[in-house]
Each structure stands twice: as structure tokens, then as C-alpha cells.
């Protein structure tokens with residue numbers, strides 16, 4: 001039930017408003033002046049305050065300002081009498097939702113109250129979602145590289161500098177991008193993500209820049225592009241190495257000119273976004289192969305970040321495992337769980353080709369598969385954790401790390417594909433990789449898809 005606080009020095013007005021509002025199913029409260037109103041708001045939460053402009057003691061405007069300083073303030077609708085309408089208008093500029101003129105129209109009062117309640121709910125949800133997002137962008141890990149990464153993030157987040165994040169799949173590149181946004185001056189605006197690998201080539205331009213209605217077959221309605229959606233906020237170009245040369249040149253132009261033109265439109269739109277890009281490819285290699293524009297690379301690579309693979313910072317495994325254990329115990333509404341040191345030792349021995357995402361998937365799996373277990377041991381871990389690591393212990397047959405890694409990854413992926421009867425989607429899920437990523441990996445390693 002929504003609640004309304006009526007603030008007016010005339011008891012007649014309070015009585016009649018209370019009657020109407022209670023008939024409509026609202027809970028009400030009353031105050032005859034600003035001081036009482038503020039005292040009541042400290043003790044009880046109200047959704048909407050109907051606030052007279054003219055009050056004895058502190059006036060409506062001052063009361064409004066104090067209300068706006070509260071932690072989760074109600075929406076305020078000003079009530080203006082004869083000669084106070086200008087003040088009421090001024091109040092809306094100070095954050096009042098709207099104003100009503102005396103004599104009050106019941107219909108208009110009720111409509112306005114309902115709208116104000118909706119606004120309050122949206123604001124509330126919005127705040128909760130942002131808080132959730134911010135809590136999700138916590139980078140867990142106490143290894144030296146992770147500590148350095150956190151420090152770097154906090155130093156450069158408040159600048160507007162473009163960031164390019166390197167790292168293998170599943171290392172936490174997107175998380176780092178979120179963390180930078182959450183600590184930036186743009187944190188109250190949108191974080192907009194574009195996965196350049198997942199969007200078909202012929203759609204990416206309209207995805208990024210939007211299009212006018214009818215500008216190409218299939219453009220049935222006008223579409224706002226991600227550059228515009230991210231205005232004031234951050235645009236995350238995920239897997240930027242997969243962008244075609246044509247799109248690269250349009251992005252380059254947009255960054256240079258700080259403006260762009262939607263597909264099929266004549267009018268340019270000014271851009272105010274901070275661009276964060278990520279890649280799991282070696283862009284300098286892509287440049288030498290002619291797949292990536294060097295000029296775009298230099299514009300994106302203002303501040304480079306490298307997120308190391310999990311196998312190079314195994315000391316983070318215990319913290320991460322326990323972090324995910326808590327996350328999934330909460331998500332599945334289960335009591336808190338423990339994991340034995342012995343099981344943690346096993347997890348630390350594994351090489352984690354799918355990095356943190358793979359670890360997260362393993363923990364989720366054991367939480368789901370063992371609903372009544374409160375203490376996870378070695379025996380609860382999936383068999384794959386044990387099979388790896390012992391083979392190819394020396395690796396002496398390879399001259400470079402690159403070769404050794406490729407050979408290992410190839411063997412590993414072939415084995416997993418085999419276990420899943422060649423089903424790429426299922427294998428990707430098991431490895432904690434995105435399907436598109438596994439496909440590219442297979443292509444690079446010369447593995448043919450059987451599907």
C-alpha cells in the first residue's frame with residue numbers, strides 16, 4: 001500500500017484530502033507545518049508528500065530542500081495557493097515532482113499522485129540495480145598482478161582516458177571494464193556493451209550508430225545506436241579485434257570528430273562517450289596481417305591493461321573459489337558452504353584454460369549437483385580437474401611457449417569435443433568459453449567442426 005504525507009496548515013484541506021486518499025486505498029499521514037513533516041519523515045517512509053508552499057515556520061521551499069537531502073526521499077508534489085504559483089514552479093526546478101493549484105481538482109490530484117508513485121518506484125529500482133552492478137564489479141584476488149590491476153583501475157578510472165584491455169578469454173576483461181566505469185565520474189550514466197564478435201557484419205554499423213526508419217531493407221523502425229545510448233557514460237567495445245575494417249574506419253572517424261551520422265540520416269550527432277575496448281587477440285599481430293587499423297589501435301590503446309591468465313596467478317584460486325561459492329549459495333538460496341583446503345589444493349593444480357569463467361562454472365556446477373552438501377571435498381570436484389596437469393609434464397619437445405600452449409590447447413579441445421560427440425555448443429559450455437570464441441580457437445588450431 002502506498003503512503004502519502006499531507007502537509008498543510010489548514011485542517012480543512014488536510015481532512016478532505018485524507019478522506020479522498022483513504023477511499024482510494026492509500027495510507028496517509030498529516031503534518032500542519034514543515035518541522036512536523038520532516039520529523040515524521042525521519043521516522044516513517046512515505047512515497048509521496050503533498051506540500052503546501054505557504055507554511056508557518058519554515059516554508060514549503062525550505063522543507064522541500066531538506067526532504068531532498070534525505071537518504072531515500074519521497075516524491076514531493078507542491079500545493080500552491082493564490083499568489084504562490086511562481087514559487088511552486090521554482091520548486092519543481094529544485095526537484096519537486098510537480099505542483100497542484102488550489103482549489104484542488106480531485107481527479108488531477110489522484111492522477112499526479114499515481115504518476116509520482118510510479119516515478120518513485122522506478123527511481124528506487126534503478127538505484128538498487130546500480131548498486132547491484134557496482135557490487136558485481138568487485139575484482140577479487142590478492143595476487144600481485146591483481147593488486148596492481150586494482151590500483152591502476154582506481155587511478156585511471158576518474159580520467160576520461162580510453163582503455164584497451166588485453167587478456168585471454170574468461171580472465172575478467174569485462175569485469176575490469178565495469179570496475180573502471182563504476183569508479184569513474186560517469187558512474188551514474190549508462191555502461192553500454194557491444195560484442196563485436198557476436199554481431200553479424202552487416203548489422204554492426206546500425207548497432208553502433210543507429211539507423212533511420214527505412215534506410216535499408218529490414219530497418220522497419222528507427223533505431224538508436226549504442227554510441228548514442230552511452231551518451232555521458234561508457235561504451236565497451238568487447239572483442240574489438242573482430243571488427244571489420246569498414247566498421248573500424250567509421251569508429252575511427254567517430255572518435256576523431258566526436259560526432260557521427262546514423263545510417264540513412266543526414267544529421268550528425270555529437271558524441272560524449274568514454275570508450276573502453278577489449279581483445280583476446282594480439283592486435284599488433286593483427287595490424288601486421290592487415291586485419292586491424294594501426295591508427296585506430298593507437299586511439300584505443302591510450303591506457304593499456306593486461307589481465308593475466310589464471311594459471312599465472314594461482315594464488316587467487318582460493319579467494320575466487322570461495323567468492324563464487326558464496327555467490328551461488330546466495331543465488332540458489334542455500335546455506336553458506338565451505339570447501340576443504342585439500343579440494344582447494346586440487347583446484348590450484350589445474351591449469352584453467354577457460355580462466356576465471358571456467359572456475360566460476362565449476363563452482364556453480366558443484367553447488368547445483370550437491371544440493372545438501374555443506375562442505376565440499378575433493379570427491380565433489382569434476383573429473384577434469386584431476387586429469388589435467390600430470391600429462392605432458394615436461395613439454396620439452398617444444399621450442400617456444402607458444403607452440404607448447406597451442407599443442408596443449410589443441411589436445412585438450414579435441415578431447416573435450418570427443419567427450420561431447422563433436423557438439424561445439426556443449427563443449428564451449430563445459431570449457432566456460434563463449435561458443436564464438438571456441439569456434440575461432442578451433443579455426444586457429446586447425447580443428448574442423450563436425451556439426
Ligand SMILES: Nc1ncnc2c1ncn2[C@@H]1O[C@H](COP(=O)(O)OP(=O)(O)OP(=O)(O)O)[C@@H](O)[C@H]1O
Nearest residue numbers: 138139140141168169170171172173174175356357
Ligand atoms: N577477479 C575476479 N573477481 C571476481 N569475478 C571475476 C574475476 N575475474 C572474472 N570474474 C568473473 O568471471 C566471469 C568471466 O569474466 P569476464 O566476462 O569479465 O571475462 P572476459 O575476459 O570478458 O571473457 P571473454 O573474453 O570470454 O569475453 C564473470 O562472471 C566475472 O564476473
Ligand SMILES: [Mg+2]
Nearest residue numbers: 173174238278
Ligand atoms: Mg568478455
